[in-house]
Amino acid sequence: MFRVACFRYETLGVRRVLKQVGFVTKRLLVGIGGGTASGKTTVAKRIAQDLGERAVIIDQDSYYRNLGDISLEERRTFNFDHPDAFDWGLLLEHVQALLSGEAIEKPVYSFKTSTRTTETTHVEPAPLIMVEGILVLDHQPLRRLMDVRLFVDTDDDIRLSRRLIRDVEERGRKLDHILDQYFRSVRPMHHGFVLPTKRFADVIIPNEARSDVAVQMVGAGLKANLDKGNVPQGIREQETDDGFLRVTTKGP
Numbered sequence: 399m400f401r402v403a404c405f406r407y408e409t410l411g412v413r414r415v416l417k418q419v420g421f422v423t424k425r426l427l428v429g430i431g432g433g434t435a436s437g438k439t440t441v442a443k444r445i446a447q448d449l450g451e452r453a454v455i456i457d458q459d460s461y462y463r464n465l466g467d468i469s470l471e472e473r474r475t476f477n478f479d480h481p482d483a484f485d486w487g488l489l490l491e492h493v494q495a496l497l498s499g500e501a502i503e504k505p506v507y508s509f510k511t512s513t514r515t516t517e518t519t520h521v522e523p524a525p526l527i528m529v530e531g532i533l534v535l536d537h538q539p540l541r542r543l544m545d546v547r548l549f550v551d552t553d554d555d556i557r558l559s560r561r562l563i564r565d566v567e568e569r570g571r572k573l574d575h576i577l578d579q580y581f582r583s584v585r586p587m588h589h590g591f592v593l594p595t596k597r598f599a600d601v602i603i604p605n606e607a608r609s610d611v612a613v614q615m616v617g618a619g620l621k622a623n624l625d626k627g628n629v630p631q632g633i634r635e636q637e638t639d640d641g642f643l644r645v646t647t648k649g650p
Contacts, residue, residue, distance in 0.1 A: 401585075404458060404644065407642070413425075415507060416457050422603065424507065424525075425478060425497050425499070425524075425525055425526075426525065426526050426527070426545050426546070426623065426624065427493065427497060427528075427529070427543050427544050427545050427546075427621065428528045428529070428544065428545065428546045428547075428548065428620065429528075429529055429530075429534045429535055429540070429541065429544040429546070429547045429548065429590070430442055430528060430529070430530035430531075430533065430534065430549075430550065431438065431451050431530075431531070431533070431534050431535035431536075431546045431547070431548070431549050431550070431595050431596075431598075431599070432532065432549050432550035432551065432552065432592070432605075433532060433550075433552065433557050433588045433593070434479070434532055434557055434561055434584055434588065434592075435552075435556075435557040435558075435560035435561040435564060436550040436551070436552040436557055436605055437550050437552055437605040437609070438530040438532075438537055438550050439455075439530060440583050441459065441530075441548065441550055441603060441609075441613055442455045442528045442530045443539075443579075444613050444617065445457065445528065445613065445616065445620065446526075446528065446615040448495055448617055448621060449526055449617075449620075449621060449624070451524065451526045451628055452524055453524055453525075453526040453527075453528065453626060454521060454522070454523070454524040454526070454528070455503065455528045455530065456489075456493065456496070456527065456528065456529040456530070457529075457530055457531060458489065458490065458529065458530065458531020458532065458533065458534050459487055459509075459531060460485075460504050460505050460506065460507050460519075461484050461485045461489040461505065461507075461531075462478065462483055462484060462485070462512075462514070463483060463484065463485050463527070464513055464514035465512050465513055466513040466514070468513070468536075470511070470537070473511075473512040473513075474512075474575065475559050476512065477583045477587065478512075478579075478629065479487070479583050479584050479587035479588065479591070479592075480591070481533055481536055481591060483538065484531075484533065486537055486539075486540070488505070489529075489540065490537075490539055490540055492504065492521075493527070493529060493540065493543060494543070495523075496521070496523045496524075496527050497523075497543065498523075499523050500523060501520060501521060501522045501523060502520075502521050503518035503519070503520060503521075504518060504519040504520075504521050505518055505519075506518060506519060509568075509569040511572050514587070517594060521529065526620060526624060529544075532588075532592050533545055533591060533595070535595035535598045536592070536594075537593055537598075538596050538610075539597075541598060546600055546601070546616075547598055547599050547601075548599060548600070548601050548602075548603055548616065549595065549596045549598075549599035549603070550603050550604045550605055551596065551602050551603065551604050551605065552587070552604070552605035554588075556605070561576065561584075562576055562579065568609070574604065587648060593644070601616055603616070607628065614635050
């Protein structure tokens, strides 16, 4: 089954649950988090499939820091699953540009060399912008921009098997290196940084038999809001610096 963590707020440390209020913005930003190989990209593509040119996907993997200044051997031991591995400044700048209706040049990252290439991918803004990655829900400045937050929840053994296949076939990695990296950094960082971000999700999607139902419902809801084409009114969630969640009401 899938669980809906509706809009939440805390007053004096007491968590309350508010019924989710339907809303749209001129450009809707959706964050999709979850562990490595959990199915985040698949969820994003399935949502975008029915929206065509009205949706665009930004992958956090393209915003890894450029490690061209260190040796290949050093890159192989780098912790790619820690928040510091990403170029948050550039990712945030690009998301804000898309929300403002400006096109961006998304970097192209090579997983075989662990460096940023000289090429870029031109991305035009769209009414629905999805940013997906293992830690997109961890970075508070980015998280505050999101209108909807999703977390794809998949069992560890399934994610590991998918990662093994992907890294061997698509990234040219050796099995011993994949397993060493997984137990040295991927798994500890998942439990330390990725999994805790599930509490920020509005919808938790299980990558299991019923995930189709969850994705269809989320996609239908986003499409319905885009079809309305009006600016939202009502309850919006905001986070304070102390970690509490407050609710404000926006007028016309």
